[in-house]
Amino acid sequence: MTDMRKIILATVCGAALMPVAAGATTITGWNTDNVEVGPVSADGVTESSVIYDRAPAAAGATSNGRIDYTAPEANTPGMLVEDVPYVTGGQNGQVMSGCIRASSTTTCDGDFQSGKRFKEVLTDTGAVDLVFDVDPSTAGVDGSFGYQVFHRLVNLTGQAIESFTIELGFGVGDTFTASATGDGLGFSAGFETGPADVNTFSQYPFGLFGDASTNPNFTIDGFFDSARTGLMLDFAEDVIASNGMYGGYEAMFGDWLSQDAVPEGLFWDYDGPTEDADPLLMAWFNGTQWEVRREVNAAGDYAQALTTSLFFDPGQEDEIAALLGIDLTRDVIEDLANLNVNYAILLGDNVGFDQFTLRVNTVPAPIPLPATAPLMAAGIGALGLLFRRRRRAAA
Numbered sequence: 001m002t003d004m005r006k007i008i009l010a011t012v013c014g015a016a017l018m019p020v021a022a023g024a025t026t027i028t029g030w031n032t033d034n035v036e037v038g039p040v041s042a043d044g045v046t047e048s049s050v051i052y053d054r055a056p057a058a059a060g061a062t063s064n065g066r067i068d069y070t071a072p073e074a075n076t077p078g079m080l081v082e083d084v085p086y087v088t089g090g091q092n093g094q095v096m097s098g099c100i101r102a103s104s105t106t107t108c109d110g111d112f113q114s115g116k117r118f119k120e121v122l123t124d125t126g127a128v129d130l131v132f133d134v135d136p137s138t139a140g141v142d143g144s145f146g147y148q149v150f151h152r153l154v155n156l157t158g159q160a161i162e163s164f165t166i167e168l169g170f171g172v173g174d175t176f177t178a179s180a181t182g183d184g185l186g187f188s189a190g191f192e193t194g195p196a197d198v199n200t201f202s203q204y205p206f207g208l209f210g211d212a213s214t215n216p217n218f219t220i221d222g223f224f225d226s227a228r229t230g231l232m233l234d235f236a237e238d239v240i241a242s243n244g245m246y247g248g249y250e251a252m253f254g255d256w257l258s259q260d261a262v263p264e265g266l267f268w269d270y271d272g273p274t275e276d277a278d279p280l281l282m283a284w285f286n287g288t289q290w291e292v293r294r295e296v297n298a299a300g301d302y303a304q305a306l307t308t309s310l311f312f313d314p315g316q317e318d319e320i321a322a323l324l325g326i327d328l329t330r331d332v333i334e335d336l337a338n339l340n341v342n343y344a345i346l347l348g349d350n351v352g353f354d355q356f357t358l359r360v361n362t363v364p365a366p367i368p369l370p371a372t373a374p375l376m377a378a379g380i381g382a383l384g385l386l387f388r389r390r391r392r393a394a395a
Contacts, residue, residue, distance in 0.1 A: 026083075026097060026134060026135065026147070026347045026351075027081050027083065027097075027098070027100070027132050027133070027134055027147055027345070027347070028081065028083070028132075028133045028134065028135050029080070029081050029132070029133050030077065030079055030080060030081060030100075030130065030131070030132060030133075031131040031132060031133045031355060032049070032077060032131075033055060033131065034051060034052050034053070034054060034055060034056070034129065034131060034172050034173075035049050035050065035051050035052070035056070035067075035077070036049065036050045036052070036056040037049045037076060037077045038050070038067075038069070038076050038077065038078065039076060040071075040075060040076050041069055041070055041071035041074075041075050041076065042071060043071045043072050044070065044071070045070065045071065046068055046069070046070040047068070047069060047070075047076065047078075048066040048067065048068050048069075048078070048121070049066060049067045049069075049076065049077045049078045049079075050063050050065075050066045051063055051064075051065050051066055051067065051128050051129065051130065052172075052173075053127070053129065053172055053173030053174070054172060054173050063123065063124075064122065064123060064124040064125070064126040064127060064128050065120055065121060065122050065123055065124075065128035065360070066120075066121050066123060067079050067118055067119065067120055067121070068119045068121050068154070069102065069103065069118075069119070073102075073104055073115040074102040074103050074104040074115055074118075075103060075104070076103065077103060078102065078103055078118060078119070079100065079101070079102060079103055079118040079130075080100075080101065080102075080103040081098065081099075081100050081132065081147070082098045082099050082100075082101060082107065082108050083097065083098040084098055084107070084108065085097055085098065085144075086098075086099075086107070086108045086109040087109070088109075088148070089109070094145045094190075094191065094192065095144060095145065096108065096144065096145055096146065096147065096148050096191075096344065097144040097145075097146060097147055098147050098148075099116070099147055099148040099149065099150060100118070100132075100147055100148070100149045100150065100151075100345075101116045101117070101118060101150040102115050102116060102117055102118040102119070102150065103118075104116070108148065108150075112217045113217070113277065113278075116150040117150045117151065117152040117340065118150065118151065118152065119152045119154055119338075120151065120152065120153055120154065120360065121154040121156050122153060122154065122155055122156060122157050122161075122360070122362055123156050123157065124157050124158075125157050125159065125161070125362045125363065125364050126361065126362070127173070127176070127359050127360070127361045128359065128360045128361075129171075129172040129173065129176060129357050129358075129359050130357065130358045130359075130360075131172060131355055131356070131357050131358075132355065132356055132357075132358065133354065133355055134347065134351060134353060134354050134355060134356060135354070136351045136352065136353070136354060144346070145188050145190050145191045145344060145346065146188035146190075146191060146344040146345050146346030146347070147344055147345050147346075148191070148342075148343075148344045149341075149342075149343055149344060149345060149358075150342075151166075151340070151341045151342070151343070152338055152339070152340050152341070153338070153339045153341060153360065154259060154337055154338050154339075155256055155257065155258045155259060155337045155338075155339070155362075156258060156259045156260065156337070157258050157362065157364065158258050158260060158261075159258055159364040159365065160254060160255035160256060160257055160258060160261070160364065160365040161255060161256040161258075161362050161363065161364060161365060162255050162256075162363050162364060162365040162366065163231070163241070163242045163243075163362070163363045164231070164241075164242050164360060164361065164362045164363065165239055165240065165241045165242070165359075165360070165361045166239070166240040166341065166343070166358065166359070166360055167179075167238060167239045167240075167358075167359045167360075167361065168185050168186065168187065168238045168239075168345070168356060168357070168358060168359075169238070169356070169357050169359060170353060170355065170356055170357055171357060172357060176357060176359060178238060178239075179237075179238040179356070180238075181237055181238070182350075183350075183352075184347055184348035184349070184350040184351040184352070184353075185238070185345075185347055185348075185351070185353070185356050186237040186238055186345075186346060186348075187199065187200065187235065187236075187237060187238070187240060187343055187344065187345060187346070188343070188344035188345060188346035189235075189237070189346075190346070191343065191344035191346070193342045193343070193344075194342060195214070198235070199235045199343065200233050200235050200240050200341070200342060200343035201230070201233060201341075201342055202230040202231045202232075202233055202242070202339050202340060202341045202342070203228050203229065203230035203339075203340055204228075204229055204230055204249060204335065204336070204338065204339060204340070205335040205338060205340065206218060206222060206228075207222060207223065207278060207280070207281065207335060208222050208223050208224050208225075208281070208333070208335050208336065209222040209224055209225050209226075209227065209228050209229045209247060209248065209249065210222040210226065210227075210228055211226040211227065211228075212226075219302060220280075220294070220302075220303055220304065220305065221305060223281045223284070223293055223294070224248065224252060225247065225248040227247050227248060228246075228247055229245070229246060229247025229248050229249040229250075230245070230246060230247065230249070230339060230340075231243075231244070231245050231246075231256070231339065232244050232245065232246050233341075235343075240341075240343060249336075253336060254365070255365035256337070256339060256365075257336050257337050258337060259332070259334055259337035259338075262332050262333050262334060262336040262337050263284055263285050263286070263287070263332070263333055263336070264284065264285045264330060264331065264332055264333065265281045265282075265283060265284040265285070265330070265331065265332070265333040266281075266282050266283040266284075266290070266292075266317065266320060266321075266328040266329070266330055267279035267280060267281055267282065267328065267329050267330075267331055268280045268282050268296075268303065268324075268326050268327070268328060269327070269329065270301075270302065270303065270326075279329065280294070280303050281294075281333060282294045282295075282303065282320075282324060282326075282328065283312075283320055283328075284333060285314075289311045289312060289313060289314070290311065290312040290313070290314070290316065290317070290320060291309050291310075291311055292306065292309060292310040292311070292312065292320055292323075292324075293305065293306055293309050294306060295324060296324050296325060296326055300325060300326070310323075317330065345358070
Protein backbone atom coordinates (compact mmCIF):
# COMPACT_ATOMS: atom_id res chain seq x y z
CA MET A 1 0.00 0.00 0.00
CA THR A 2 1.42 3.40 -0.95
CA ASP A 3 2.07 6.08 1.68
CA MET A 4 -0.64 8.28 0.14
CA ARG A 5 -3.18 5.48 0.35
CA LYS A 6 -2.33 4.93 4.03
CA ILE A 7 -2.85 8.65 4.67
CA ILE A 8 -6.26 8.61 2.96
CA LEU A 9 -7.42 5.56 4.90
CA ALA A 10 -6.22 6.94 8.22
CA THR A 11 -7.87 10.29 7.55
CA VAL A 12 -11.25 8.75 6.80
CA CYS A 13 -11.65 6.50 9.80
CA GLY A 14 -8.74 7.27 12.10
CA ALA A 15 -7.56 4.82 14.72
CA ALA A 16 -10.57 2.56 14.15
CA LEU A 17 -9.06 1.49 10.83
CA MET A 18 -5.71 0.46 12.29
CA PRO A 19 -6.68 -3.19 12.94
CA VAL A 20 -7.74 -3.48 9.27
CA ALA A 21 -4.58 -1.81 7.98
CA ALA A 22 -2.54 -4.22 10.05
CA GLY A 23 -3.98 -7.12 8.05
CA ALA A 24 -7.01 -8.24 10.04
CA THR A 25 -9.71 -9.84 7.95
CA THR A 26 -13.13 -11.44 8.21
CA ILE A 27 -13.86 -13.16 4.90
CA THR A 28 -10.76 -15.16 4.06
CA GLY A 29 -11.66 -16.65 0.68
CA TRP A 30 -14.02 -18.43 -1.66
CA ASN A 31 -14.62 -22.01 -0.53
CA THR A 32 -14.76 -24.25 -3.61
CA ASP A 33 -15.79 -27.55 -1.99
CA ASN A 34 -19.02 -27.43 -4.07
CA VAL A 35 -17.26 -26.13 -7.18
CA GLU A 36 -15.58 -27.84 -10.11
CA VAL A 37 -12.85 -25.24 -10.61
CA GLY A 38 -12.15 -24.46 -14.24
CA PRO A 39 -8.77 -24.60 -15.97
CA VAL A 40 -6.42 -21.75 -16.76
CA SER A 41 -7.85 -19.67 -19.59
CA ALA A 42 -5.90 -18.82 -22.70
CA ASP A 43 -6.25 -15.27 -23.99
CA GLY A 44 -9.70 -14.75 -25.46
CA VAL A 45 -10.98 -18.14 -24.29
CA THR A 46 -13.83 -18.32 -21.77
CA GLU A 47 -13.61 -21.02 -19.11
CA SER A 48 -15.95 -21.82 -16.23
CA SER A 49 -15.93 -22.89 -12.60
CA VAL A 50 -19.18 -24.85 -12.21
CA ILE A 51 -21.15 -24.53 -8.96
CA TYR A 52 -23.05 -27.55 -7.56
CA ASP A 53 -25.55 -28.16 -4.79
CA ARG A 54 -23.07 -30.46 -3.05
CA ALA A 55 -19.57 -31.79 -3.72
CA PRO A 56 -19.21 -32.09 -7.52
CA ALA A 57 -18.32 -35.80 -7.34
CA ALA A 58 -21.20 -36.66 -4.98
CA ALA A 59 -24.09 -38.73 -6.28
CA GLY A 60 -26.95 -36.61 -7.61
CA ALA A 61 -24.95 -33.38 -7.74
CA THR A 62 -26.69 -30.79 -9.90
CA SER A 63 -25.75 -27.33 -11.08
CA ASN A 64 -27.75 -24.19 -11.81
CA GLY A 65 -24.83 -21.85 -12.38
CA ARG A 66 -21.16 -21.18 -12.87
CA ILE A 67 -18.51 -18.46 -12.70
CA ASP A 68 -17.17 -17.52 -16.14
CA TYR A 69 -13.81 -15.89 -16.77
CA THR A 70 -11.85 -14.93 -19.87
CA ALA A 71 -8.13 -14.18 -20.06
CA PRO A 72 -6.43 -11.78 -20.02
CA GLU A 73 -9.16 -9.91 -18.12
CA ALA A 74 -9.63 -12.67 -15.51
CA ASN A 75 -8.52 -16.21 -14.93
CA THR A 76 -9.16 -19.29 -12.83
CA PRO A 77 -11.02 -19.74 -10.55
CA GLY A 78 -13.01 -16.68 -11.68
CA MET A 79 -13.70 -15.07 -8.30
CA LEU A 80 -11.71 -14.14 -5.20
CA VAL A 81 -11.85 -12.25 -1.90
CA GLU A 82 -9.48 -9.31 -1.46
CA ASP A 83 -9.03 -8.24 2.17
CA VAL A 84 -7.09 -5.01 1.57
CA PRO A 85 -9.00 -1.98 2.93
CA TYR A 86 -9.80 0.82 0.52
CA VAL A 87 -11.91 3.94 0.16
CA THR A 88 -14.87 3.87 -2.22
CA GLY A 89 -15.11 6.50 -4.92
CA GLY A 90 -17.55 9.39 -4.99
CA GLN A 91 -18.45 11.86 -2.28
CA ASN A 92 -19.10 9.25 0.43
CA GLY A 93 -15.57 7.90 0.65
CA GLN A 94 -16.58 4.88 2.70
CA VAL A 95 -13.85 2.59 4.01
CA MET A 96 -14.37 -1.05 3.06
CA SER A 97 -12.61 -4.04 4.64
CA GLY A 98 -12.16 -5.46 1.16
CA CYS A 99 -14.24 -6.82 -1.67
CA ILE A 100 -15.45 -9.90 -3.49
CA ARG A 101 -14.48 -9.54 -7.13
CA ALA A 102 -13.31 -11.30 -10.27
CA SER A 103 -9.94 -13.04 -10.12
CA SER A 104 -8.29 -10.47 -12.36
CA THR A 105 -5.15 -8.39 -11.94
CA THR A 106 -7.10 -5.34 -10.76
CA THR A 107 -7.81 -4.28 -7.17
CA CYS A 108 -10.99 -3.44 -5.28
CA ASP A 109 -10.44 0.25 -6.07
CA GLY A 110 -9.23 -0.41 -9.61
CA ASP A 111 -10.11 1.76 -12.57
CA PHE A 112 -13.37 1.66 -14.49
CA GLN A 113 -13.63 -1.47 -16.68
CA SER A 114 -10.57 -2.98 -15.02
CA GLY A 115 -12.28 -6.35 -14.59
CA LYS A 116 -13.67 -6.19 -11.04
CA ARG A 117 -17.08 -7.77 -11.61
CA PHE A 118 -17.23 -11.54 -11.34
CA LYS A 119 -19.68 -13.11 -13.77
CA GLU A 120 -22.15 -15.52 -12.22
CA VAL A 121 -23.86 -17.26 -15.13
CA LEU A 122 -27.27 -18.67 -14.24
CA THR A 123 -27.70 -21.79 -16.37
CA ASP A 124 -31.05 -22.82 -14.90
CA THR A 125 -33.62 -21.37 -12.54
CA GLY A 126 -33.16 -22.42 -8.93
CA ALA A 127 -30.53 -21.85 -6.26
CA VAL A 128 -26.84 -21.19 -6.87
CA ASP A 129 -24.75 -21.28 -3.68
CA LEU A 130 -21.40 -19.50 -3.26
CA VAL A 131 -19.63 -20.39 0.00
CA PHE A 132 -17.07 -18.18 1.73
CA ASP A 133 -14.65 -18.98 4.55
CA VAL A 134 -14.56 -16.79 7.64
CA ASP A 135 -11.98 -16.26 10.41
CA PRO A 136 -14.18 -15.55 13.49
CA SER A 137 -11.23 -14.30 15.51
CA THR A 138 -11.04 -11.15 13.38
CA ALA A 139 -14.75 -10.55 12.80
CA GLY A 140 -16.42 -7.23 13.48
CA VAL A 141 -13.73 -4.70 12.62
CA ASP A 142 -14.90 -1.28 13.81
CA GLY A 143 -15.09 1.52 11.28
CA SER A 144 -15.75 -0.84 8.37
CA PHE A 145 -18.69 -0.90 5.99
CA GLY A 146 -17.97 -4.49 5.08
CA TYR A 147 -16.95 -6.19 1.86
CA GLN A 148 -18.19 -4.66 -1.37
CA VAL A 149 -19.48 -7.26 -3.83
CA PHE A 150 -18.80 -6.62 -7.52
CA HIS A 151 -21.51 -8.91 -8.85
CA ARG A 152 -22.77 -9.49 -12.37
CA LEU A 153 -25.64 -11.91 -12.98
CA VAL A 154 -25.92 -13.37 -16.47
CA ASN A 155 -29.20 -14.97 -17.51
CA LEU A 156 -28.46 -18.10 -19.53
CA THR A 157 -31.39 -20.12 -18.19
CA GLY A 158 -33.19 -20.30 -21.54
CA GLN A 159 -36.09 -18.40 -19.95
CA ALA A 160 -36.89 -14.81 -19.21
CA ILE A 161 -36.51 -14.09 -15.48
CA GLU A 162 -39.27 -12.27 -13.64
CA SER A 163 -37.53 -11.85 -10.27
CA PHE A 164 -34.57 -12.94 -8.18
CA THR A 165 -33.28 -12.95 -4.61
CA ILE A 166 -29.80 -12.82 -3.12
CA GLU A 167 -29.83 -14.42 0.33
CA LEU A 168 -27.32 -15.03 3.10
CA GLY A 169 -27.23 -18.30 5.01
CA PHE A 170 -25.28 -21.46 5.70
CA GLY A 171 -24.76 -24.72 3.80
CA VAL A 172 -25.59 -25.59 0.20
CA GLY A 173 -28.39 -27.31 -1.67
CA ASP A 174 -30.89 -29.10 0.57
CA THR A 175 -28.77 -28.36 3.65
CA PHE A 176 -29.02 -24.58 3.23
CA THR A 177 -30.46 -22.65 6.18
CA ALA A 178 -31.22 -18.95 6.07
CA SER A 179 -29.31 -16.45 8.16
CA ALA A 180 -31.28 -15.18 11.17
CA THR A 181 -31.55 -11.67 12.54
CA GLY A 182 -28.69 -10.81 14.86
CA ASP A 183 -26.44 -13.79 14.03
CA GLY A 184 -23.58 -11.54 12.94
CA LEU A 185 -24.13 -12.07 9.21
CA GLY A 186 -25.96 -9.54 7.06
CA PHE A 187 -25.89 -7.20 4.13
CA SER A 188 -24.30 -3.87 5.05
CA ALA A 189 -26.98 -1.33 5.98
CA GLY A 190 -24.36 1.41 6.17
CA PHE A 191 -22.92 0.86 2.71
CA GLU A 192 -24.13 3.45 0.21
CA THR A 193 -23.98 2.95 -3.54
CA GLY A 194 -25.37 4.38 -6.73
CA PRO A 195 -26.69 7.84 -7.57
CA ALA A 196 -29.28 7.67 -4.77
CA ASP A 197 -26.85 6.46 -2.05
CA VAL A 198 -28.88 3.31 -1.37
CA ASN A 199 -27.79 0.06 0.27
CA THR A 200 -28.20 -1.91 -2.96
CA PHE A 201 -29.25 -1.39 -6.55
CA SER A 202 -29.12 -3.14 -9.92
CA GLN A 203 -28.74 -1.87 -13.45
CA TYR A 204 -28.08 -3.03 -16.98
CA PRO A 205 -24.72 -1.93 -18.43
CA PHE A 206 -24.29 1.77 -19.23
CA GLY A 207 -23.51 1.27 -22.92
CA LEU A 208 -27.15 0.33 -23.52
CA PHE A 209 -28.92 2.60 -21.02
CA GLY A 210 -27.27 5.68 -19.54
CA ASP A 211 -26.77 9.46 -19.68
CA ALA A 212 -23.19 10.33 -20.63
CA SER A 213 -23.46 13.73 -18.93
CA THR A 214 -23.68 11.95 -15.56
CA ASN A 215 -20.75 9.59 -16.11
CA PRO A 216 -17.17 10.71 -16.77
CA ASN A 217 -16.34 7.36 -18.40
CA PHE A 218 -18.68 7.85 -21.37
CA THR A 219 -18.99 10.39 -24.16
CA ILE A 220 -22.20 9.04 -25.67
CA ASP A 221 -25.57 8.14 -24.18
CA GLY A 222 -26.79 4.57 -23.97
CA PHE A 223 -27.79 3.01 -27.27
CA PHE A 224 -31.41 2.38 -26.33
CA ASP A 225 -32.08 5.14 -23.80
CA SER A 226 -30.30 7.83 -21.81
CA ALA A 227 -32.13 6.75 -18.62
CA ARG A 228 -30.71 3.90 -16.54
CA THR A 229 -32.75 0.73 -16.17
CA GLY A 230 -32.72 -2.43 -14.08
CA LEU A 231 -34.66 -4.34 -11.44
CA MET A 232 -35.80 -2.50 -8.33
CA LEU A 233 -34.47 -4.08 -5.14
CA ASP A 234 -35.87 -4.38 -1.62
CA PHE A 235 -33.17 -4.45 1.06
CA ALA A 236 -33.30 -6.46 4.30
CA GLU A 237 -30.63 -7.71 6.69
CA ASP A 238 -30.31 -11.12 5.06
CA VAL A 239 -32.24 -10.89 1.77
CA ILE A 240 -32.08 -8.62 -1.27
CA ALA A 241 -35.18 -9.19 -3.41
CA SER A 242 -36.17 -7.73 -6.77
CA ASN A 243 -39.50 -5.94 -6.94
CA GLY A 244 -40.40 -5.03 -10.51
CA MET A 245 -38.36 -3.05 -13.02
CA TYR A 246 -37.50 0.61 -13.52
CA GLY A 247 -36.48 2.42 -16.69
CA GLY A 248 -37.10 1.48 -20.30
CA TYR A 249 -35.95 -2.15 -20.48
CA GLU A 250 -39.34 -3.71 -19.73
CA ALA A 251 -41.23 -1.70 -22.35
CA MET A 252 -38.77 -2.77 -25.06
CA PHE A 253 -37.93 -6.35 -24.09
CA GLY A 254 -40.24 -7.51 -21.30
CA ASP A 255 -38.70 -9.48 -18.45
CA TRP A 256 -34.95 -10.04 -18.04
CA LEU A 257 -33.95 -11.84 -21.24
CA SER A 258 -31.90 -15.01 -21.43
CA GLN A 259 -28.69 -14.55 -23.40
CA ASP A 260 -29.80 -17.05 -26.03
CA ALA A 261 -32.85 -14.87 -26.77
CA VAL A 262 -31.35 -11.38 -27.06
CA PRO A 263 -31.40 -9.57 -30.41
CA GLU A 264 -28.35 -9.06 -32.60
CA GLY A 265 -26.39 -5.90 -33.20
CA LEU A 266 -23.67 -4.42 -35.40
CA PHE A 267 -20.62 -3.29 -33.40
CA TRP A 268 -17.71 -0.94 -34.10
CA ASP A 269 -14.36 -1.78 -32.50
CA TYR A 270 -13.46 1.90 -32.36
CA ASP A 271 -10.24 1.61 -30.34
CA GLY A 272 -8.75 -1.29 -32.28
CA PRO A 273 -8.24 -4.99 -31.53
CA THR A 274 -5.33 -4.43 -29.13
CA GLU A 275 -7.27 -2.23 -26.69
CA ASP A 276 -9.68 -3.31 -23.95
CA ALA A 277 -12.74 -1.08 -24.36
CA ASP A 278 -15.98 -2.73 -25.40
CA PRO A 279 -16.98 -2.26 -29.05
CA LEU A 280 -19.75 0.28 -29.58
CA LEU A 281 -23.20 -0.86 -30.63
CA MET A 282 -24.15 1.07 -33.79
CA ALA A 283 -27.29 -0.77 -34.97
CA TRP A 284 -29.62 -3.51 -33.81
CA PHE A 285 -32.00 -5.95 -35.48
CA ASN A 286 -35.49 -5.13 -34.17
CA GLY A 287 -37.16 -8.27 -35.48
CA THR A 288 -37.86 -7.05 -39.01
CA GLN A 289 -35.15 -4.50 -39.88
CA TRP A 290 -31.75 -3.20 -38.88
CA GLU A 291 -32.15 0.06 -36.99
CA VAL A 292 -29.08 2.32 -37.09
CA ARG A 293 -29.07 4.69 -34.12
CA ARG A 294 -25.49 5.99 -34.24
CA GLU A 295 -23.11 7.47 -36.79
CA VAL A 296 -19.43 8.34 -36.89
CA ASN A 297 -18.35 11.99 -36.69
CA ALA A 298 -16.70 13.71 -39.62
CA ALA A 299 -13.22 13.02 -38.29
CA GLY A 300 -14.08 9.33 -37.96
CA ASP A 301 -12.78 9.06 -34.41
CA TYR A 302 -15.91 8.69 -32.28
CA ALA A 303 -19.61 7.85 -32.49
CA GLN A 304 -22.53 10.19 -32.01
CA ALA A 305 -26.26 9.64 -31.84
CA LEU A 306 -28.33 10.05 -34.99
CA THR A 307 -31.16 12.57 -34.73
CA THR A 308 -33.40 10.12 -36.59
CA SER A 309 -32.82 6.38 -36.88
CA LEU A 310 -32.07 4.82 -40.25
CA PHE A 311 -33.61 1.49 -41.25
CA PHE A 312 -32.22 -1.24 -43.50
CA ASP A 313 -33.55 -4.61 -44.59
CA PRO A 314 -31.88 -7.91 -43.73
CA GLY A 315 -29.00 -8.48 -46.12
CA GLN A 316 -28.04 -4.80 -46.27
CA GLU A 317 -25.34 -5.01 -43.63
CA ASP A 318 -22.60 -4.08 -46.10
CA GLU A 319 -24.59 -0.98 -47.02
CA ILE A 320 -24.73 0.02 -43.35
CA ALA A 321 -20.96 -0.38 -43.00
CA ALA A 322 -20.37 1.64 -46.19
CA LEU A 323 -22.71 4.41 -45.02
CA LEU A 324 -20.97 4.69 -41.67
CA GLY A 325 -17.52 4.31 -43.23
CA ILE A 326 -16.31 1.75 -40.66
CA ASP A 327 -15.85 -1.98 -40.27
CA LEU A 328 -18.65 -3.66 -38.35
CA THR A 329 -18.98 -6.98 -36.58
CA ARG A 330 -22.25 -8.78 -36.05
CA ASP A 331 -22.93 -10.29 -32.64
CA VAL A 332 -25.67 -10.76 -30.06
CA ILE A 333 -26.26 -7.83 -27.69
CA GLU A 334 -25.28 -9.94 -24.71
CA ASP A 335 -25.43 -7.05 -22.23
CA LEU A 336 -29.24 -7.26 -22.45
CA ALA A 337 -28.85 -10.49 -20.44
CA ASN A 338 -26.29 -9.05 -18.00
CA LEU A 339 -27.44 -7.41 -14.77
CA ASN A 340 -24.98 -5.64 -12.47
CA VAL A 341 -25.90 -5.84 -8.76
CA ASN A 342 -24.24 -3.65 -6.14
CA TYR A 343 -24.18 -4.27 -2.36
CA ALA A 344 -21.85 -5.13 0.53
CA ILE A 345 -21.66 -7.84 3.21
CA LEU A 346 -20.83 -7.00 6.83
CA LEU A 347 -20.03 -9.47 9.61
CA GLY A 348 -20.52 -8.46 13.23
CA ASP A 349 -18.53 -9.08 16.40
CA ASN A 350 -20.62 -12.08 17.45
CA VAL A 351 -19.74 -14.41 14.58
CA GLY A 352 -19.92 -18.06 15.63
CA PHE A 353 -19.34 -19.69 12.25
CA ASP A 354 -16.40 -20.26 9.91
CA GLN A 355 -18.36 -20.29 6.64
CA PHE A 356 -21.40 -18.61 5.14
CA THR A 357 -23.31 -18.90 1.87
CA LEU A 358 -24.38 -16.29 -0.67
CA ARG A 359 -27.38 -17.80 -2.49
CA VAL A 360 -28.91 -16.52 -5.73
CA ASN A 361 -32.38 -17.77 -6.62
CA THR A 362 -34.45 -16.88 -9.69
CA VAL A 363 -38.09 -17.09 -10.69
CA PRO A 364 -38.88 -17.53 -14.40
CA ALA A 365 -41.35 -15.21 -16.09
CA PRO A 366 -44.87 -16.66 -16.37
CA ILE A 367 -45.37 -15.26 -19.87
CA PRO A 368 -43.64 -16.07 -23.16
CA LEU A 369 -40.70 -14.02 -24.39
CA PRO A 370 -41.67 -10.84 -26.29
CA ALA A 371 -41.99 -11.19 -30.04
CA THR A 372 -39.06 -8.82 -30.59
CA ALA A 373 -36.71 -10.67 -28.26
CA PRO A 374 -35.73 -13.94 -29.98
CA LEU A 375 -32.48 -14.01 -31.90
CA MET A 376 -33.26 -13.19 -35.54
CA ALA A 377 -30.39 -15.06 -37.17
CA ALA A 378 -32.33 -17.43 -39.41
CA GLY A 379 -33.04 -16.15 -42.89
CA ILE A 380 -30.81 -13.11 -42.69
CA GLY A 381 -28.17 -14.75 -44.88
CA ALA A 382 -24.44 -14.25 -45.14
CA LEU A 383 -23.39 -10.81 -44.00
CA GLY A 384 -19.79 -10.71 -45.21
CA LEU A 385 -18.79 -9.41 -41.76
CA LEU A 386 -16.16 -10.79 -39.45
CA PHE A 387 -17.84 -12.86 -36.75
CA ARG A 388 -16.27 -12.72 -33.35
CA ARG A 389 -17.33 -12.61 -29.76
CA ARG A 390 -17.23 -9.31 -27.95
CA ARG A 391 -14.60 -8.87 -25.28
CA ARG A 392 -16.22 -9.07 -21.88
CA ALA A 393 -15.24 -6.16 -19.69
CA ALA A 394 -16.78 -5.37 -16.34
CA ALA A 395 -18.74 -2.21 -16.08
